[in-house]
Amino acid sequence: MTETPDTAHGTRDARAPHRTPDARGHGPDGSGTGLDARLVVERGAFRLDVALTAAPGEVVALLGPNGAGKTTALRALAGLTPLSGGHLRLDGTALERMPPESRPVGVVFQDYLLFPHLTALDNVAFGPRCHGATKASAREQAADWLGRLGLADHAGAKPRRLSGGQAQRVALARALATRPRLLLLDEPLAALDARTRLEVRSQLRRHLADFEAVAVLVTHDPLDAMVLADRLVVVEDGRIVQEGAPSDVARRPRTDYIAQLVGLNLYRGEADGHTVRLDDGPSLTTAEALSGPVFVAFPPSAVTLHRDRPAGTSARNLWHCEIAGLETHGDQIRADLRGELRLAADLTTVAAAELDLRPGAEVWATVKATQTHAYPV
């Protein structure tokens, strides 16, 4: 992965096919339903500048590495961090000057921030209370929400007596109880252990599917993003580098970060028919015939390693490499290769032993053209 594609490129192109203009209904003046925002936040050397739009019912995931500005974007949407520029409209109403308590926005915080001195019921009733409901009515609504999320039995429990999954659902109920037009979820599954996570993820997916307004969630976990969201917005260094349907982003990554997340080798080069001349490396033979600047991606499992230069192989993509590192990856061994091309290769433990692989060893790597995937930049 020697390639670092110019990240800003192709953002528009990638987004265009996945737009559903009929569902969006934005007028030219920005009126209409859903979210229409350009969030600019400047803090010292860091600058966040992302444009976000979403239709009611849509779940958008902000995906990106730590420090990319995802949480800052979320805080800006909630009004907890002031905007340095841009605009923020929700269902046609400008929110950018509104204090957080006046915004029709619900937030599920990463560590939930359930009020420790209140029961689950009173936590959920807090929002309706603040919106003017009487104590009795607020509690009635809260009980209803807890029931919907399967927590009726835990209404009287204080947060410290709830499990991680239960606390997460109470936090969701608390955010939903104010009937927000924009639901924000900050790393909603990060605080859970692996087993709970699986279960909560599918529950959360159901609840988000039922939610009729806009939902924006922030995560650094590609699986969470793919399972929960209708659309991914990948943020790196405060900018959007790619946008699109989860399957599309996974199949056609545009930056090293996403390629690594979804486990692909990614290169950029100039295509001429089935041959792609990489920007600073050898050529690649691809299945697709294209021309002009392209990305080429293939999974590490598509790479075959040989100790000696293979003779009579059908693979047209053959490179001489050196093993820079080895690590276990599930039940496989992942080899980090440098040389003519930098790439990751997966092989079984048995194969690794037979090849007598060790860092520094020289190998030949082959990839069948049919295993590669090329797409325009």
Added chain:
Amino acid sequence: MTELDVGAATGPPKGGPRRVRTRGGPGVPLPLLLPALIGLAFLIVPLVALLVRAPWRSMPELLTSAEVWQALRLSLVCATAATAVSLVIGVPLAWLLARVEFPGRGLVRALVTLPLVLPPVVGGVALLMALGRNGIIGKSLDDWFGITLPFTTTGVVIAEAFVAMPFLVISVEGTLRAADPRFEEAAATLGASRFTAFRRVTLPLIAPGIAAGAVLAWARALGEFGATITFAGNFPGRTQTMPLAVYLALQSDPEAAIALSLVLLAVSIAVLAGLRDRWMTAG
């Protein structure tokens, strides 16, 4: 404490540099142990002496005298009132210092802590200059409303609050700083105004810190002497609190002074016992 207890129980060193062993721990070197024991004795012996010299036989008689009860009641009432005043204006002040960024916040915090280190007598004089009959505010109070503060029971409360409130403010501010401000943000996203968030979320969360601060302030107010005698004088039944009574009694009736001191000691121990649990948990 345990180390020293064990050390004392092992008996005095018999010749040569002996090290006192503690359970599982390393030895305590003599150059540290000796001053530590002297320090302990220095703090404890005077209190023991108070108990030893107490006129136990005449105690019931001394403690049931009208003057003692008067002074004790006045002390309790004034210290409690001073604590209440400190709570009402001190907790919001602590919140302001902990949560709102404003220019000169460091300076304001320094001014708030000043009465902690200021000699109480100076505090009393300062209060006279502000609230005395010819003070910059007191003059107007006297002229316009006919309110006179110095040398009244209200004056006692003011003097005690002046000295004791910083303890509360510092304690509550520390608790507020330790408390996660994101709970207030969570409350805001649920539609709570800043005041509602403070009342319904922050206040319950910092309650242990407020309680600890209030007890500290109350104890400080109870023992207040310098500012009280300067600003409020020493009139039995009106401004003569226990510490003043002790001091006065020492001149004429030392036995009574010891008896009164024992009462204050008992109150202090009670406060300490009540505070112990909070002390450990509150930041």
